[in-house]
Amino acid sequence: MDSIIERINQGKFWHFHGGIHPPEQKSITSGKPIKLLALPKQLILPLQQHIGFQGNLLVKVGDKVLKGQALTQQSNPMAVPVHAPTSGTITAIKKSVIAHPSGLSELCLFIDVDGKDTWKKREICQDFTKLNRQEIIKKIADAGIAGLGGAGFPTHIKVNTKPDVNFLIINAAECEPYITADDLLMREQSEAIVDGIKILDQLLTPAFILIGIEDNKPQAIKALQHATKHIEKIKVCILPTKYPSGGEKQLIKILTGTEVSSGTLPINSGIVVQNVATCFAISDAVINDIPLIRRVVTLTGNALSKPQNFWVLLGTKISFLLNQAGFVNEVNETASIRNIPQSLPPVIMGGPLMGFSILNEQVSTVKTSNCILAPSRVEMPSAFNHHSNEVECIRCGQCADVCPSQLLPQELQWSAKAKDHQQLTQLNLFDCIDCGACAYVCPSQIPLVQYYRVAKAEMRQQQQLDIKAEKAKTRFEARKLRLEQEKIARHAKHKKAAAARKATMNKKSADGGTAKSAIAAALARVKAKKAAENKSTGVPVTSSEKQNDNDLAEISPVKAAIARAKAKRLAKDKTVEAPVSTSEEIIQIQPVSNDETKRNEIDNKKARIAAAIAKAKAKKAQVNKPSIEQIEHSTETEQEQTNEKTQNITTAAEEKKVRIAAAVAKAKAKRKILDNAQQASTTNNEEST
């Protein structure tokens, strides 16, 4: 490590492979200070402005919010809250087009600005050195800071690392053409940036802090050197200008000579990289209690008459910004002359190499938007060309020469076109940083980086599908296992019941008729259990019931026979008790000596009616012939039942009720199935017609 510092002190740096030197175009905006904008009328704040997840909403439509008030809260460590950039009223929470190349809509908060710009209550921290680690991290997390360099990784996660950090690298390279936002911020707010660096120093306790800055920003270098001259630990490293030296891994390579291996994070090598704008946001959040509600945005390009850097409140519409910068809508003019339904002039969010075209001017600025580029036709003809000038690859190999990740862009391109994901993985497509250097140098004008982006999205999708398929498989197997277990359990239960029956049968042979009642009771218990299950159908029970459908169909004739037998037996019982009563009416009028018998009789009567219904239903449902065996069995039972004594009536009646319930449920289920079949056939018919 000392040798690294020695080298840095001598002003010597390493080199990363490849890189390009596109025209810088920074002079368009670098000469003017950062301008404060008037408050826009409306702000549209997407709930998610970074990598990770969106937070939970804290406000509702109609709420008055104050400047700096949190609108969402962290639901997850990867979530970052958003704050009201100014005071006003929430008018809507709905989907709106967001700053993304897809032009898709996501949930956004619409804030009508009241113009008063009233702050929430802030707690200004006089001395951040007195805060402990957790307090600082909480402040950073609550302020909603995500990496402002472009990727938008939640900062509180990046700074919450294990203590062994060798190097804290502050990325001030700003290597992409046109963009001067960080340059201006460093010039104007160098003290605040250094405060932010000190806070990071306190959190991470790195051995050294290196500020990597390209040599095309002399004023910013001077400002930073001035602000850091009393701090030994911080070294301002002036790097030769080359694109993309601001890439995280490239900057690490230049400054320390370390290569962060594929698939690992810089922290694994003891390095943390933070953007300068993030440092500024951290100092604002920790010291002044200002959450991340504004950022510097470069509005540039020759289509603007007043290109400049602006302090932009997050959520400000692009159209508002373009108006402020004096946007000349040359395309629409020509389009109206030629009568072409030309939609939008090209407006690019981000830099010319890594940015994307905005499809809708209603898009608002988010935490990661550092530049809005509106080029003129002369300046960037390719942006106006809606057809691709791509020709065949001539295998010149220039793309491989400039690739900063030392990949093989040609090979990648062919594999990407062929959708050969395996080959792409072997060629380390995921190490591509989307810098666009390959496409910049390509003489055949192949938009290489676009192909990679497509392929990456497809591969990510495929990974998700694979994960989902794996999940589906385990769920399917778990379900199969469960059904199997249920089946086994059911069999065991049946066996047990059969054994119990047998035991009572044996007992019966010993002590005659009294055992009858025991059998009946056992049967009743089993049936009651079954009926209860049928009635209170939990999910698994019904599924088993369905499985049992076939069994049930077989059993139903037996059941019907039993029901018939019972009905007959009951009728006989009745005649025993009251020889006159043959019809139900007579039973009803029959005077009874005590209440119990009366209840019994009513039960009996009810049971008989229900049994009849059940019988009828079972008959209706039963399509197949009741076998002779069953008939025999039923007559047997009939005889047995007639022998039964009157004391047994109560149990018999209960049993009956239970059985009836079962039968009714069964019949209903069957009818539904039939209905289903009919419905299915009718729908089929409809479809076929």
Added chain:
Amino acid sequence: MNILIAILVLGAISALFGALLGYASIRFHVEGEPIVEQLDALLPQTQCGQCGYPGCKPYAEAVANGEAINKCAPGGEDTIKKIADLLGVDVQPIDEIHEQGDSSQSNRPKVAFIIEEDCIGCTKCIQACPVDAILGAAKQMHTILIDECTGCDLCVAPCPVDCIEMRPTPETIQNWQWDLNKIAVKQVD
């Protein structure tokens, strides 16, 4: 005599090597992943049963035993190609019976959706779902766990009130795919 010696010697050598090879094949036996597992890994695991088998694994077993490889509708051509590569057989066009409806329709993956006002809580769909992605109880409204639904549409037919329909999953930033044919590629320099 010479011939006899030659035969004996050669016989002995061949016996020796035979024994050696036999021993090696047992001693150094490499447990290859069974072909069924490999096939199962290629199938989309929707468990839809459109192939005529009660799940992806049974179909994988059937394919291993010589069933046609072109019956997986959700997997489509890609899956057929992969299976053909694995088994070293010719790619067959997808079975007409197993072809998925109108290909002009959006090819976004679909998941089941229960129209909750119409649901009577009959639990039939719950029983039909191969991956337990439907939540509900008897006489209670059911709902689909979208993240678990494989889009097999096995739950659609059993519904007595036709309250289940297959809806394409919404396109979000997370699952959005670049479409270079639709959005003009603009490489800006």
